[in-house]
Amino acid sequence: MQAASSPKGGDHRTKIESMHLSEKQRVFTLNISRLIAKGYALGLEMTFGEAYRTIEQQMLYVQTGRSHTMNSNHLRRLAVDFNFFKNGHLTYRWEDIKPLGDYWESLDPANRWGGDWNKNNKKDGFIDTPHFEMNV
Numbered sequence: 001m002q003a004a005s006s007p008k009g010g011d012h013r014t015k016i017e018s019m020h021l022s023e024k025q026r027v028f029t030l031n032i033s034r035l036i037a038k039g040y041a042l043g044l045e046m047t048f049g050e051a052y053r054t055i056e057q058q059m060l061y062v063q064t065g066r067s068h069t070m071n072s073n074h075l076r077r078l079a080v081d082f083n084f085f086k087n088g089h090l091t092y093r094w095e096d097i098k099p100l101g102d103y104w105e106s107l108d109p110a111n112r113w114g115g116d117w118n119k120n121n122k123k124d125g126f127i128d129t130p131h132f133e134m135n136v
């Protein structure tokens with residue numbers, strides 16, 4: 001079913017979906033190491049924000065509007081938020097981080113950047129530029 005709807009990435013997508021959660025987490029973490037290296041190559045220094053999040057923390061974020069879902073990939077250790085520094089200055093500007101978002105999506109068909117949830121290359125909807133996830 002997946003392969004028929006997406007001939008190019010379908011087989012890989014099906015493979016990812018059949019993995020145990022721990023295997024997915026390890027693929028995600030390896031790809032995050034590549035993302036960090038790419039960020040520095042693009043002139044973006046990075047520090048960690050949140051990775052794993054508890055149910056209680058997620059509930060608080062939904063109540064305060066910081067998050068819009070109780071189905072966050074942070075709950076599965078498949079998402080991480082970063083802080084970015086360009087020329088020494090903190091930035092979350094969509095335009096600064098978009099090239100890294102594009103790179104992230106190129107690493108795996110299941111990868112999504114919070115600056116472009118629907119992958120339409122536009123700055124629309126709920127924007128969460130620090131967020132990188134594997135959505136499986």
Ligand SMILES: [Zn+2]
Pocket residue numbers: 074079080081130131132
């Ligand atoms: Zn996040």
